[in-house]
Amino acid sequence: VDPSLDAALRAVLRPLGSATPLPPRAHTDAALFEREKIVIFGSSWICAGREEAVEAPGSWLLATIADESVIVARGPDLALRAFHNACRHRASPLVTGTSGRAVELTCPYHGWTYDLTGALERAPFAPEGFDRTSHGLVAASVSVWQGFVFVAVDAAAPPLAELFGEVPPWLDAAPLASLRRIHRADYETRANWKLCGENFQESHHFERVHPSLEAITASENARSWLRDGAWLGGIMEISGGNETVSTTGRRADRPRIVPPELDGLVHDALLFPALFTSLQPDYLLTYRLDPRSVSTTHVTFEIFAHPSVESAADVVAFWDRINAEDRSICERQQMALRSRFAAPSCYASVEDGVHAFDRLVAKTLLGGE
Numbered sequence: 001v002d003p004s005l006d007a008a009l010r011a012v013l014r015p016l017g018s019a020t021p022l023p024p025r026a027h028t029d030a031a032l033f034e035r036e037k038i039v040i041f042g043s044s045w046i047c048a049g050r051e052e053a054v055e056a057p058g059s060w061l062l063a064t065i066a067d068e069s070v071i072v073a074r075g076p077d078l079a080l081r082a083f084h085n086a087c088r089h090r091a092s093p094l095v096t097g098t099s100g101r102a103v104e105l106t107c108p109y110h111g112w113t114y115d116l117t118g119a120l121e122r123a124p125f126a127p128e129g130f131d132r133t134s135h136g137l138v139a140a141s142v143s144v145w146q147g148f149v150f151v152a153v154d155a156a157a158p159p160l161a162e163l164f165g166e167v168p169p170w171l172d173a174a175p176l177a178s179l180r181r182i183h184r185a186d187y188e189t190r191a192n193w194k195l196c197g198e199n200f201q202e203s204h205h206f207e208r209v210h211p212s213l214e215a216i217t218a219s220e221n222a223r224s225w226l227r228d229g230a231w232l233g234g235i236m237e238i239s240g241g242n243e244t245v246s247t248t249g250r251r252a253d254r255p256r257i258v259p260p261e262l263d264g265l266v267h268d269a270l271l272f273p274a275l276f277t278s279l280q281p282d283y284l285l286t287y288r289l290d291p292r293s294v295s296t297t298h299v300t301f302e303i304f305a306h307p308s309v310e311s312a313a314d315v316v317a318f319w320d321r322i323n324a325e326d327r328s329i330c331e332r333q334q335m336a337l338r339s340r341f342a343a344p345s346c347y348a349s350v351e352d353g354v355h356a357f358d359r360l361v362a363k364t365l366l367g368g369e
């Protein structure tokens with residue numbers, strides 16, 4: 001880290017009232033993004049989807065993690081494994097698409113074939129004496145928590161629970177593993193991934209950016225849940241006679257998925273760096289971020305509900321609008337941060353959640369202090 005960046009990152013680590021936000025170059029510098037790919041995305045656990053996509057033997061899903069492509073596959077022995085999606089011949093990707101089912105994986109380039117434990121079965125025209133058994137697919141790590149599949153690109157990653165630290169209690173109180181997905185949308189936000197994270201971490205912008213959300217969960221009643229680990233949480237109250245967050249404010253026939261003491265509240269939690277969750281009384285939202293460049297972030301947005309729920313047009317319509325509003329404000333902010341004269345000065349007193357997120361970024365880039 002060069003001295004001026006080092007000083008700027010240390011200024012983020014100061015107490016909220018005297019800290020300075022991440023410098024503009026943290027969102028625009030391609031070299032810094034390359035570093036983040038290694039020290040942040042390359043050494044964390046990243047959520048890759050739901051276990052239901054890889055339940056059957058031979059089923060696989062593809063995780064993309066800041067330019068790394070990892071296959072998660074259920075073997076014939078029912079074990080879940082993860083492999084880098086690169087053939088051991090000359091590194092063609094073995095699979096494309098987001099998921100599938102196979103007995104073996106055959107490289108589309110020259111036909112090298114692997115079984116679903118990653119072992120190389122056939123290697124046409126390999127040189128004499130070539131040892132197939134030592135040229136299986138390169139392993140990554142996989143772990144499942146509450147129905148969510150997590151991948152670490154490094155096979156030697158420390159256990160998922162070590163990254164987690166203290167888990168927000170509401171995520172343990174809701175039956176997340178039994179929920180079913182009722183909606184998925186994929187979109188590109190032309191902004192640095194950290195602007196998306198900072199945006200998720202505060203409700204200070206609701207009044208101007210999301211008047212329809214402010215009317216249901218007023219930002220003045222928001223409070224943060226901040227601990228030492230990788231989870232950053234926040235709680236909001238549903239008010240104005242609404243039961244949930246949707247175009248009607250009504251739960252309709254959707255069963256509650258939270259215990260009674262959590263009813264009437266929205267519980268947000270971000271798992272650093274790239275999973276955002278929002279637990280409502282009757283559904284769960286998740287956003288998974290995959291940074292594609294310093295200024296482009298692929299977002300996978302999903303809605304989960306009780307298995308008896310098949311669709312929820314009122315919820316989908318509400319969040320499509322909110323997501324478009326967030327995307328637009330983050331994209332405009334990204335443009336403005338490209339200016340030589342951009343000079344962020346401070347965090348607002350209600351932005352402790354943004355500060356906590358930026359502190360994790362700064363600490364990691366400074367080398368884990």
Ligand code: FES
Nearest residue numbers: 087089090107110
């Ligand atoms: S690169 Fe896969 S078989 Fe050649």
Ligand SMILES: [Fe+2]
Nearest residue numbers: 199209210326
């Ligand atoms: Fe927002």
